Each structure stands twice: as structure tokens, then as C-alpha cells.
Amino acid sequence: MKQNRWKQWGITAVLIAGTAGMLWAQKQKAPVKDDRKGQTYLSDKATATGNISVDNFHKLISEPVWVKDSAGNFYPVQTFTYTYAERGMYEDETGKEFISTDYLSSHCKDKLDKGMASDMQFRAKAGDTAYIEQVMYLLPNKEGKQAAVQAQGIKLILTK
Secondary structure (H helix, E strand, O other), rough: OOOHHHHHHHHHHHHHHHHHHHHHHHOOOOOOOOOOEEEEEEOOOOOOOOOEEEEHHHHHOOOOOEEOOOHHHHHHHEEEEEEEEEEEEEEEEOOOEEEEEEEEEEOOOOOOHHHHHHHHHOOOOOOEEEEEEEEEEEEEOOOOEEEEEEEOOOOEEOOO
């Protein structure tokens, strides 16, 4: 009987200690939230989204991408995902034409790699769409350290 009583006290003590540990962990200091939102821009620091001419796209897409926070400060991008949606005319097995979209995607550092940038010089045409998403940049926080923050992506529709 005494062994069962010690076993019950031992289990109770472990449960109390575990609960106290979980409560203590939940009361740890939460990370500081920064309310500055970032908007992604191409290298001209003016093009954020919308329509862009193919010629202008060729000039800007091979240069570094930037983020502007709500305070008006620009920060270099650390990484982003680039997706290119290329519209094309195809024929099915009966000869009927249809439009379809092919997607090309790449994970990039601060700008497109040389191969992708070179490919865009030949591939980009009016009617296609380029997406720059999952944009990460380093934002100084109140403690003077830098924190990785995700910025709003951009959608560029290529025009003549």
C-alpha cells in the first residue's frame, strides 16, 4: 500500500512540475513585433506593381530588388522567390488552338541569377506576368539587432 502511495505522489509531483514548466515557458518575453510593413520594389525603387513595358522590365529585372518600409527607408532584399508566367499559343491533337500558361520559378538572393536574367532577355514578351514573392529582408529592431521580415510581393504584367 505504501508503494502505491509513493507512486501516486511521484506522478502528482511530475505533473505539477511539468505544468509549472509549461506555464513558465509561456510567460517568457514575446518577440518584439515591428509594425513597419515593407513593400517590394525593383531596382529603380519606383516600380512596385502593375504594368511594365518589356523594355523597362529587361533593364530592371537583372538588378537587385529593394524593400521600402512604412517609414520610407529602403533595405536590400536577402532572398525572394521569382515566378514567371509565360502565356503561349498551343494546338491540341485535333489542331484546335488554345492559350496556356507555363510557369518558371527560381529561388533568388538579392537579384535574379545570371542564367535566369539572361533567359528573361529572350523569353519576356507582352502578356506575360512576373511575380516576386516571399521577399525577406533584414529590418533593424528596437534592440539594435536585425530581424528577418517578410515584405509584400509584387506582380508585374508585361506590356508593349
